[in-house]
Amino acid sequence: MEKKTVLRKPKGFLDVYKHKPGAEKDRTHYCPGCGHGILHKLIAEAMEDLEIIDSTILISPVGCSVFAYYYFDGGHFQVAHGRAPAVATAVSRANPDKVVISYQGDGDLAAIGANNILQAANRGENIAVFFVNNAIYGMTGGQMAPTTLEGQKTTTTPYGRNLHTDGYPIRMAEIIAQLDAPVFVTRVSLHNPANIRKTRAAVRQALQNAKEHKGFQFVEVLSTCPSGWKQDPVDSMKWVEEHMIPVFPLGVLRDSSAEASVITRAEPIVDPARVIEKLGLAKGPSVTFSRGEIAPEYSKMSIRVAGFGGQGIMSTGQILAQVAMEYGYNVSWLPSYGPEMRGGTANCSVNIQDETIGGAEAVNPNMVIAMNRPSMEKFEKALIPGGSLVYNSTLIEVKPVRSDIRIFAVPVTGLADELGDTRVQSMVSVGAYAAVTGMFKSEDIVGLLPQVFKGRKQEIIDLNARAVRAGYDFVKNSF
């Protein structure tokens, strides 16, 4: 029978690459001559041949490979710049039967994420790291990376990398290889077919070890970036051979695959039952207050509180969450700080609902409490149609622009000042929130204040009680 060669996409890839909703293409977003596509193919083939497609979880980074989730037919997490090893650690420890891949560029792994990778390697996490070293920050247009060569021109080293001012190229594989824990550490290259075959073997070795849960695998892959290097693909391949390999020699730096024992980190260090008991969670939710009638639009809240640092933004959110717990709701509170603490912008997200909370950030809130103008301008847009905007009319002189939301102008700072202390603004906001939503009774909040201000003087508690009532009454009397 005649032998036929069938060229097809490896099954480790998805059938269709959905780059953008509605724009399905059958090719990748990589530039011609880029090494990422070749390495992607080698990984996808190995996933198929090692039968790990269903058990692979891939952590994609920030950089040109951010879109790995468009291509691979495995589980995915996309993470913040440099944080793939940390997320891979969590994923692998929570799922000890899975193959966890951390795919990273040199800006990602060797600059912003350098400590992350070192600590994960040193702990010998059960992960396979593919480190694409193209000597440059590709995605952002070709800035210097820690791996940029001496004399190499980049957008941030227009006269070439100067060792005296910019330091030396970092050899990550060598650094990782001298740690005790890693099992397999190698450097390979994609600059010609013979080396692509060696890379193929290295990818398989790393993934085979990962499949057998044999600890930390590190494959550094020298790769081309014709766009970032301002060269054509053919010259790029020559450049790897002539310039990169002398600085980043190829070969296996460490391989204890044969002797490495299977590492299992499934056993929790702390017994979860003890944690539950210690935190008092075993008792179930403590419901102190009974709920009143709540309009359907306020029965499930996703709230953004925003303003200047120092305006009590974080405490407003915390107190809303704390009070809601006493009514038996599930709650979350997530702070987000600007670069400065006092005087800078700050906001927090609060969720209050009966269902389990999936994500803590209030991306599309149904309530925004804006304490200053920049916060209102930023978060008014995010409100869902029909959502509620409570804004601090003492400090915000402009009017909200949307007509499809409910608007509550509350002079939060003014009401606090009338009580003699601007710092009680947060309690005025909490009172206003209670009146707008009907979710809390003002006297319930007041009843909780001794607990909130435990150990503080009675006069502070009384002042805050007046602030809650001031915000509550203002809304009740005005709207």
Ligand SMILES: Cc1ncc(C[n+]2csc(CCOP(=O)(O)OP(=O)(O)O)c2C)c(N)n1
């Ligand atoms: C915290 C943070 N800082 C900076 C950036 C901007 N940024 C996006 S990609 C990138 C560099 C990626 O370079 P590399 O890891 O080498 O990957 P490549 O694009 O070359 O594949 C940077 C600095 C960001 N997205 N997040």
